[in-house]
Amino acid sequence: MSDKTLFYDRLKEQIKLNRMSFNQVERDLGYPRNSLNNYKNGIDPSGKRLVELADYFNVSPQYLIGKRDSTEKVSLLNEFCELQPNEKKELYSICQSWASKQLFKSH
Structure with a gap:
């Protein structure tokens, strides 16, 4: 291939x-x-x-697209657990920012 x-x-x-x-x-x-x-x-x-x-x-x-050799779908929890601590913090920050925008958007 x-x-x-x-x-x-x-x-x-x-x-x-x-x-x-x-x-x-x-x-x-x-x-x-x-x-x-x-x-x-x-x-x-x-x-x-x-x-x-x-x-x-x-x-x-x-x-x-060839990024994985396994056909299995990966759970978000498993993906999160594989992140480095700094990547987890960055993801948390992104989620927190998104959540606060959603809260203010609904009012």
């Missing part, structure tokens, strides 16, 4: 594992016919399409 076509190769693998066809996936998701074949040439999917396909096959988007 080349890096250029890794997404397509993993998509094709999921389609075969689920005993489907490209056309069936396109129909199920409401995509134009042959739209998934565009990825053969190394074109990257949009974020929206990446998430839709990952949800459809119940794999993580990170798996489809």
Whole structure:
């Protein structure tokens, strides 16, 4: 698998594992016919399409684009536990800022 076509190769693998066809996936998701074949040439999917396909096959988007080797979806808690202390503090700060904006926005 080349890096250029890794997404397509993993998509094709999921389609075969689920005993489907490209056309069936396109129909199920409401995509134009042959739209998934565009990825053969190394074109990257949009974020929206990446998430839709990952949800459809119940794999993580990170798996489809080659950032992970496991198809398993990762829980937020597990991801949080793997962060370094400074990364946890930064995430906490971001969440705190977002939460206070939401509180003031509703009044």
